[in-house]
Amino acid sequence: MAVYTNLSAADFSALLRQYDVGEIVSAKGIAEGVSNSNWLIETTQARFILTMYEHRVDLDDLPFFLGLLDHLAAKGSPVPRTIHDKAGAAFRMMDGKAVALIEFLSGVSVDRPNAAQAYAVGSALAGLHINAADFPDSRPNSMGLAAWHSLFADCGEDGLRKIDPALPAIVAEELAFLDANWPQDLPRSVIHADLFPDNVLMLDNHVSGLIDFYFACTDITAYDLAVTHAAWCFTPDGSFQPEIARELMRGYTDSRPLSDAEQQALPLLARGATLRFMATRAYDWLNTPVDALVTPKDPMDFARRLAFYREQGEGAFPARQSQGID
Amino acid sequence: MAVYTNLSAADFSALLRQYDVGEIVSAKGIAEGVSNSNWLIETTQARFILTMYEHRVDLDDLPFFLGLLDHLAAKGSPVPRTIHDKAGAAFRMMDGKAVALIEFLSGVSVDRPNAAQAYAVGSALAGLHINAADFPDSRPNSMGLAAWHSLFADCGEDGLRKIDPALPAIVAEELAFLDANWPQDLPRSVIHADLFPDNVLMLDNHVSGLIDFYFACTDITAYDLAVTHAAWCFTPDGSFQPEIARELMRGYTDSRPLSDAEQQALPLLARGATLRFMATRAYDWLNTPVDALVTPKDPMDFARRLAFYREQGEGAFPARQSQGID
Structure with a gap:
């Protein structure tokens, strides 16, 4: 900044x-x-x-x-x-x-999206995936599972414990789980990989700009939706916003329906997404001088979202097709 | 920043x-x-x-x-x-x-003004002094001689010596000199007091904006010209730019001629101006965390300008009226 x-x-x-x-x-x-x-x-x-x-x-x-x-x-x-x-x-x-x-694109970033804005973001993300399909270049994800391991290793158990006594165990358990279960055969494409509200410009309920593509890479398409879900569907104090989640999912799937495999993988992918942001935030937390002007973001925000995804599973990702069934 | x-x-x-x-x-x-x-x-x-x-x-x-x-x-x-x-x-x-x-005003700040820009800045500064004459409010200069004493005292002799071994003696000598000689009866007005190139927006050779008035105060009018001279008439490596000084002076005096007393006081006022910026820079130098993102500005830049003003005296301030005389 x-x-x-x-x-x-x-x-x-x-x-x-x-x-x-x-x-x-x-x-x-x-x-x-x-x-x-x-x-x-x-x-x-x-x-x-x-x-x-x-x-x-x-x-x-x-x-x-x-x-x-x-x-x-x-x-x-x-x-x-x-x-x-x-x-x-x-x-x-x-x-x-x-x-x-x-x-230069007009628009402002919204901190607390409304339902229509969540729909618009989902729709813009799907459009990005569809429009990127024939982009000829590719780039490995430098912030994938291997990078999470390495960032947490750099932090060290003592470092993680300094952030929160519970953090070393959370990280070790989750990394082991994701190592064993990370999906290998889901559709891949160019993804934004960092679509936080900061990186979306809006005018009223309309997305006027998707910006900051410096983590964009080729990876599991539905992982991008999981990242966006983890970034948008919680209030600053960590409460899950079911209506925002529903509209984000609806906006996305209206343009790009998910396969059953993608839909089922979302809770796992979202657990990965929370770990990805815990990893960089923990690293920055330990490596930002205490007297720097910038306050590093709290890694535990995403530890709480991880706990939520572990607990809720598919409930966090309302699927269109199931709406009329049970 | x-x-x-x-x-x-x-x-x-x-x-x-x-x-x-x-x-x-x-x-x-x-x-x-x-x-x-x-x-x-x-x-x-x-x-x-x-x-x-x-x-x-x-x-x-x-x-x-x-x-x-x-x-x-x-x-x-x-x-x-x-x-x-x-x-x-x-x-x-x-x-x-x-x-x-x-x-919002258009324009960009110039790092290395040309002669026409220096003239324009002098002219805009004179205009500011003239236009402020009937402004009814006043504000004491919170960055005057008393503040320089107090900032240098906060730095301490050891602190100043850390910046440069010669600095404590320079500061002590100059403070004593200015205490004894600071003018009491020159015309006063509202002044900008910080008209560095950063605070002037230009479009080509035209001043489109004077900004950042948060040091503006009521003080010796010609001191503002001395501050502007100290801020504009040297290259980043400290060389005096006689043509810039001449045009700055010409631009100012074409709009607001100086009295003899003001003209004669300029070298002294400029010595004060250099001490004012040495004082805040020395304080910031000692109080900025070493690992902060912002690099503090070198107080010794203004120690060198002080030495220049002590040596050159009136030669640094070419007066219009003397141009045809000797």
Whole structure:
């Protein structure tokens, strides 16, 4: 949540001259992205987000991320297009760092979605999966089961115990369970993998933007729905919101019906999703200086959601087809 | 340089309903201001900066700061207007913190001004002093000579020595000199007191905005010119830029000629200006956690400018009237 690099007016002007986007009118560093610097740029023609990739992002992955935006935008998904420079490049180097100019999309992130917004998010996610089907590139999930093992190992049992005395046992038990049961044969596709409310822009009840694709990868399609479910269907104090879950599921399945295998796997996939966010949050919790400006997010939020999914199973994922049956 | 508070879409919408500014379209936290949180807000009508006063800013000072913006804008200075709410209030309280909605101004800050830009800044500063003349409120300078004493005392001799072995002696000598010689009878007015390039928005060679008035106060008018001189007339590596200084002075004095007493006091006032920024930078240098995201600015930059002003005296401030004389 910071701008790590200082760019001057001359830097902005020199950069924008490489694009066909008009002259600079305004540039404001924005407090978005944890591993990139971002500026909201206005030119005489339009507004853009300028992203400078500071670290964590592997340059080799940029063609995947930026090409995916173009592919999805061309197919009608509400994602920002990558602006290519005059030579056609999707990103440029500036002082040894990659920068990309990306379309600005209106909208605000909602903290507490209503039912119509949950439906819209489900629908947009399904659209993303459908529209990505013929995207030719792929990228392994760098935040999959193996990464959870490795992040928790880095935290160490003592570290996890410092966060919460119960955490080491929860993690060990769940990792063992998921190792033994993680599905191998469900449909796969490009997934967003991090579709938290922060990463969805809305205007009223309408999704105007899906953003921040820097965890996008090729993985189990229904896992993306499970991540989104875990991210959207609980209040800040951890209460499950059944109506939000129902509308998210309905919005998704109206566009992309789930197979029985996918539907049945959702509770397990959601347990994986909670572990994924527990892993990065636990790591950040232990590795953020106590006097840093940024307060790390509590890993135990997702431990509570894990307990919920373990307890509720399929009840957390109301399926359309069962609605009239029992 | 951060956003300290998280506001939700619902928070923004509820706030904007108190103003006659249209519906929210976008809100981005921006990385500006060290003691406030700021968002760039777009509505169906226009764009605004929403500022939340987190600390440092005394609520009792807000009517001065916000009223000054309205006064200067009405007189034609390029400063953002305060947007008043439907009840006419210049600021509102939100979760116990004051927030103000301020006009958005285009433009970018220049790191290395050209001569025409220096002229324009001098001219805009003179305009500010002239336009503020009939502003009815006043505010003492909380960052005057007494504050420099107190900030350096907080740093302690050991602290200053940690920054640079020469610093304690420089500070002691200069404080004693300024105590004995600080002018008491120069013209006073409302001054900006912090007109660094960061706080000036430009479009080409034209000043489109003077911003960040949170150090504005009533003090020696020519001191503001000295601050601006110290802030603008050196390259990042500390070289004095005589052409920038000449054009800054020319731009200022074309609109507001200096009295002989003001002209002669400039070297002394500039020494004070360097000490003022050495004081806050030294304090921040010693009080910023080593692992914070923000790198504190080097207090010694201004120690070098102080040495320059001590050495050059009036030579740093080319006066119009002397141009044809010798």
